[in-house]
Amino acid sequence: MxxxxxxxxxxxxxxxxxxxxxxxxxxxxxxxxxxxxxxxxxxxxxxxxxxxxxxxxxxxxxxxxxxxxxxxxxxxxxxxxxxxxxxxxxxxxxxxxxxxxxxxxxxxxxxxxxxxxxxxxxxxxxxxxxxxxxxxxxxxxxxxxxxxxxxxxxxxxxxxxxxxxxxxxxxxxxxxxxxxxxxxxxxxxxxxxxxxxxxxxxxxxxxxxxxxxxxxxxxxxxxxxxxxxxxxxxxxxxxxxxxxxxxxxxxxxxxxxxxxxxxxxxxxxxxxxxxxxxxxxxxxxxxxxxxxxxxxxxxxxxxxxxxxxxxxVAELAGTLPELPWERRKRAKDEWGLSDEELRDLVNSGALELVAETVEAGAPSGDARSWWVAYLSQQANTRGIELTELAITPAQVARVIALVAAGELTNKLARQVVDGVLAGEGEPDEVVAARGLAVVSDDSALQAAIDEALAAQPDVADKIRGGKVQAAGAIVGAVMKATKGQADAKRVRELVLAACGQ
Incomplete structure (x- = not known):
């Protein structure tokens, strides 16, 4: 030393x-x-x-x-x-x-x-x-x-x-x-x-x-x-x-x-x-x-x-790409960023990654959220730069698309990203291998809901009596039973319907 x-x-x-x-x-x-x-x-x-x-x-x-x-x-x-x-x-x-x-x-x-x-x-x-x-x-x-x-x-x-x-x-x-x-x-x-x-x-x-x-x-x-x-x-x-x-x-x-x-x-x-x-x-x-x-x-x-x-030399000048400062100005205008938000993106090393994720089809807000929040945490945990993470902007864009299509919840999406980072393949391959797809079959959800209502009759009575906020306990039980793979919003709708609300 x-x-x-x-x-x-x-x-x-x-x-x-x-x-x-x-x-x-x-x-x-x-x-x-x-x-x-x-x-x-x-x-x-x-x-x-x-x-x-x-x-x-x-x-x-x-x-x-x-x-x-x-x-x-x-x-x-x-x-x-x-x-x-x-x-x-x-x-x-x-x-x-x-x-x-x-x-x-x-x-x-x-x-x-x-x-x-x-x-x-x-x-x-x-x-x-x-x-x-x-x-x-x-x-x-x-x-x-x-x-x-x-x-x-x-x-x-x-x-x-x-x-x-x-x-x-x-x-x-x-x-x-x-x-x-x-x-x-x-x-x-x-x-x-x-x-x-x-x-x-x-x-x-x-x-x-x-x-x-x-x-x-x-x-x-x-x-x-x-x-x-x-x-x-x-x-x-x-x-x-x-x-x-x-x-x-x-x-x-x-x-x-x-x-x-x-x-x-x-x-x-x-x-x-x-x-x-x-x-x-x-x-x-x-x-x-x-x-x-x-x-x-x-x-x-x-x-x-x-x-x-x-x-x-003139021919080579024509091959120059959009330079970083030009890209930043365009991103600021197109994404509606403040100077501070743009500066945070640049300082975190996420701007280019977000831009490439947007180019791959993701909304800019979702792309920013993933790279600045969850993926930055993963990079910090590993002690590496964001660019060194074993996930590409195209893969992040695919995860975002799966969430938008209702095939993944945000919680499940993080597990998919973890799988990609661990080298388990493309997002769709991780979903299939880990069995992470959202349970969207109403009959399967209804069976889990009926079981949760039977296990908590006092909560079921409160819901039937008009206390709809009590439905959260049943939704939580169903989410646990489905290992987080149910659509919580749809589960709530089905719980209220089952209780006559």
Whole structure:
């Protein structure tokens, strides 16, 4: 566990300093193959089974650019309001890490494929904050190290390390912001809101599964502080590979407080990478942060420059889907939502799921109710995101349709959803397998009603005497006898009829 360093009270930080952020988000693209070779790009395969001479850096192996990855990079740039380069090329970024078998990373340096854009993000209270985008460039991912025998899972204290090169060569887009200033006390919130908006955008573009838990979206958070009376950026630290939205916010806040404590004590900030610890909420030192000169960039001699034609760029612009903020505005208007209701849907991660459920035929109110209430509870219980639940919007829409048709009660519908979440099949299959269909045969209901009336003659007499509210006891008994599969409204009608009311 990371030891928590001395930190300054957050309010005091804001009295003395202005925060400056820089966010670098690495996105693994969901192409079929890797960036420069034909190896499969799939998560979870047995270690070192998706490799070849190219991604292992064997002598004489020549790379070939993945055209679909270039297409995805341009579409991402267009959605981020970026300019698309008419000419760009790859470079070699030289450094030694055991999980990069070539000892260099094929990336882009001074000539990225897209640049100068922006993304407007919505904060918790509905305020818009514009984040300027410096660039988005193409590169390849590294392999993965597994450090064995230590207490922290890091190399320090480990007995040995294992290397899996399946991820080496997977297509990456790195999206880099310009320095983010002016956020003040809301800097941590801005960082979280930006990564959230970017994740939603990338999901809408269908270029990545953006699974932060699997590393397909990772954020490096750069933080520095400027004293209130000095208009000069301080020394930055870079907290690497933060892998959840909440952690992005926590890491930025912690580093602001740690920087301030160091500076206030007369110390200086070391330019370095940091590691975020989920358990403690603190960061620990990594390695000194290199500069571009340390990487000894030079143009990649084995790859030709990329020259996207203006016609192709225009064609790709025409493929952009309805973007998340556009969809939110349409949903707000069509569903009659207030700003607060829309904000709650967005913050819960349910908006897209509700929209897809409505598209599958469900009324918007019912779709919202299921995702925001029962299904959110199920996700919280499992400790996962709503999108990770093992149920699709189409399946939720089918459950809603079964309730509307009178074939399920709301209580039975929850059991059907539980069955789908447990992997028991489609909603109709769960209904059949569990025997959950509503009992709609009046003769079957009447038999249960007669039995309940005979068992409670005093209640039956009250109903016959005009106290119709007493029918609730008989309805409850029938519902219990039918295991909740009767239509309570119909049961009540039959009870009153049987008692001459």
């Amino acid at each position: 990371t030891a928590v360093a001395e930190i300054m009270d957050y309010e005091q930080v804001l009295e003395r300093y202005d925060p400056v952020l820089g966010l670098e988000v690495h996105v693994e693209l969901s192409t079929r193959t890797k960036m420069f070779c034909g190896c499969a790009n799939a998560f979870g395969a047995e270690p070192n089974t998706q490799v070849c001479p190219v991604c292992l850096g064997m002598p004489g192996a020549l790379p070939v650019v993945n055209g679909k990855a270039v297409e995805a990079a341009i579409r991402i740039g267009l959605a981020l309001n970026c300019q698309v380069a008419e000419w760009c090329r790859f470079a070699r970024k030289n450094y030694f890490y055991p999980d990069m078998p070539k000892n260099f990373q094929t990336s882009q340096y001074d000539e990225p494929i897209v640049f100068d854009g922006h993304l407007d993000v919505v904060l918790d209270d509905g305020e818009l904050f514009r984040v300027e985008i410096e660039r988005a460039h193409m590169e390849e991912d590294t392999g993965k190290s597994l450090h064995v025998g230590g207490a922290t899972g890091r190399i320090h204290g480990a007995e040995h390390s294992l290397l899996d090169y399946n991820r080496a060569g997977v297509p990456l887009i790195e999206i880099v912001t310009k320095p983010i200033t002016g956020a003040g006390e809301r800097a941590p919130e801005v960082a979280r809101a930006y990564v959230t908006a970017l994740r939603d955008l990338l999901r809408a573009l269908d270029v990545s599964d953006v699974r932060m838990d699997q590393g397909s979206l990772r954020c490096d958070a750069n933080v520095s502080l400027m004293p209130k009376d000095i208009a000069e950026f301080g020394t930055r630290t870079e907290t690497k590979n933060v892998n959840s939205l909440r952690s992005v916010e926590r890491a930025v806040r912690y580093e602001m407080q740690r920087h301030a404590a160091v500076l206030a004590s007369g110390g200086s900030i070391r330019q370095e990478t940091r590691h975020f610890d989920e358990a403690s909420g603190g960061t620990s030192a990594g390695r000194p942060k290199e500069t571009s000169e340390d990487y000894r960039y030079f143009p990649e001699p084995d790859l030709v420059p990329i020259t996207p034609s203006r016609e192709w």
